[in-house]
Amino acid sequence: MSDRPTLDDIRRAPKVLLHDHLDGGVRPATIVDLARETGYGDLPTMDADNLRTWFTEASNSGSLERYLETFSHTVGVMQSAEALSRVAYECAEDLAKDGVVYAEVRYAPEQHVSAGLTLEQVVEAVLDGFARGRREHGIRVGALVTAMRHQARSMEIAELAVRYRDAGVVGFDIAGAEAGYPPTRHLDAFEYLQRENAHFTIHAGEGFGLPSIWQAIQWCGADRLGHGVRIIDDIEVDGGTPRLGRLADYVRDKRIPLEMCPTSNIQTGAAKSIEEHPIGLLRRLSFRVTVNTDNRLMSGTTLSEEFAKLVDAFGYGWDDLQWFTVNAMKSAFAPFTDRLELINGVIKPGFAQLKWSGARPLA
Ligand SMILES: O=c1[nH]cnc2c1ncn2[C@@H]1O[C@H](CO)[C@@H](O)[C@H]1O
Numbered sequence: 425m426s427d428r429p430t431l432d433d434i435r436r437a438p439k440v441l442l443h444d445h446l447d448g449g450v451r452p453a454t455i456v457d458l459a460r461e462t463g464y465g466d467l468p469t470m471d472a473d474n475l476r477t478w479f480t481e482a483s484n485s486g487s488l489e490r491y492l493e494t495f496s497h498t499v500g501v502m503q504s505a506e507a508l509s510r511v512a513y514e515c516a517e518d519l520a521k522d523g524v525v526y527a528e529v530r531y532a533p534e535q536h537v538s539a540g541l542t543l544e545q546v547v548e549a550v551l552d553g554f555a556r557g558r559r560e561h562g563i564r565v566g567a568l569v570t571a572m573r574h575q576a577r578s579m580e581i582a583e584l585a586v587r588y589r590d591a592g593v594v595g596f597d598i599a600g601a602e603a604g605y606p607p608t609r610h611l612d613a614f615e616y617l618q619r620e621n622a623h624f625t626i627h628a629g630e631g632f633g634l635p636s637i638w639q640a641i642q643w644c645g646a647d648r649l650g651h652g653v654r655i656i657d658d659i660e661v662d663g664g665t666p667r668l669g670r671l672a673d674y675v676r677d678k679r680i681p682l683e684m685c686p687t688s689n690i691q692t693g694a695a696k697s698i699e700e701h702p703i704g705l706l707r708r709l710s711f712r713v714t715v716n717t718d719n720r721l722m723s724g725t726t727l728s729e730e731f732a733k734l735v736d737a738f739g740y741g742w743d744d745l746q747w748f749t750v751n752a753m754k755s756a757f758a759p760f761t762d763r764l765e766l767i768n769g770v771i772k773p774g775f776a777q778l779k780w781s782g783a784r785p786l787a
């Protein structure tokens with residue numbers, strides 16, 4: 425059996441993606457097209473290839489705040505229903521071509537109303553694009569609506585999540601600069617969602633450390649953590665057996681899913697390199713780790729490429745990749761029966777086939 429998956433093999437594996445930003449994965453050619461159509465004049469270049477390079481280079485600053493600056497260009501061209509539907513459809517298509525079978529894709533509706541759309545029109549346009557993606561490519565994409573943590577619209581966005589929960593919005597999130605904007609700033613929104621039995625994840629432990637993770641879980645009641653890499657600060661690794669502090673213990677005991685995004689973390693300075701990324705230790709300690717892309721455009725990546733980098737850095741084999749994938753499916757906000765159906769009917773058989781098709785005859 426071949427136990428060193430290649431990038432090509434990984435592309436064929438049925439994968440699950442929980443943390444991917446719609447405005448962080450727009451095709452460069454589409455950004456140029458939309459800029460022309462809408463008269464958006466601020467792009468650094470109108471050449472799609474150069475634009476692709478510009479985004480990845482501009483995102484390598486080592487600071488989350490600087491990393492977030494490039495989003496003004498993608499958000500800038502996503503201000504009409506047509507543009508939003510197109511970007512959502514292309515996102516579903518690109519993920520399907522990468523072998524993703526289930527995805528949760530997030531974006532902040534409040535950032536797409538500057539040309540006059542209502543929040544509802546924004547949500548409906550994106551759902552239309554995802555629905556077309558499912559019809560044409562079979563991929564299931566649920567939307568997560570994000571509130572920007574430095575703004576004050578989280579309650580409205582939480583209400584939007586509840587209003588559209590049966591139409592394809594599977595949950596809620598907060599994103600944006602983390603330092604100075606703790607999760608508790610939006611406590612009313614999280615308490616409302618809990619009363620409504622709704623699901624949410626919180627970007628925490630990326631640009632700021634343990635207090636942010638602690639608030640996200642113990643004050644706000646997050647179902648999952650966006651990134652959560654800094655939970656490593658509560659694990660002592662000097663010498664022999666790693667020692668977990670109370671928060672790290674809690675996260676592991678409660679099986680709180682960590683939506684890890686290795687390449688993005690290196691760009692924002694949350695991790696030094698893939699080899700030193702906390703995912704290696706957290707996987708060994710059996711935290712509920714999942715692997716994600718965050719922003720495919722800014723990070724110049726795909727889910728398969730994130731996995732391939734981890735294979736190179738940590739020597740992971742098919743069993744590890746399947747473990748990450750099943751973790752992700754278990755942690756999804758889709759209904760339990762859908763999750764089971766995908767794990768037993770799609771993921772396990774798909775990985776089994778790949779494991780065995782790599783089998784070589786004994787010499
Ligand atoms: O890694 C991240 N950390 C925090 N915020 C982010 C990250 N990636 C993207 N966004 C923010 O989320 C908004 C909605 O999708 C984006 O516009 C960006 O500002």
Ligand SMILES: [Zn+2]
Pocket residue numbers: 443445599627650718
């Ligand atoms: Zn993110």
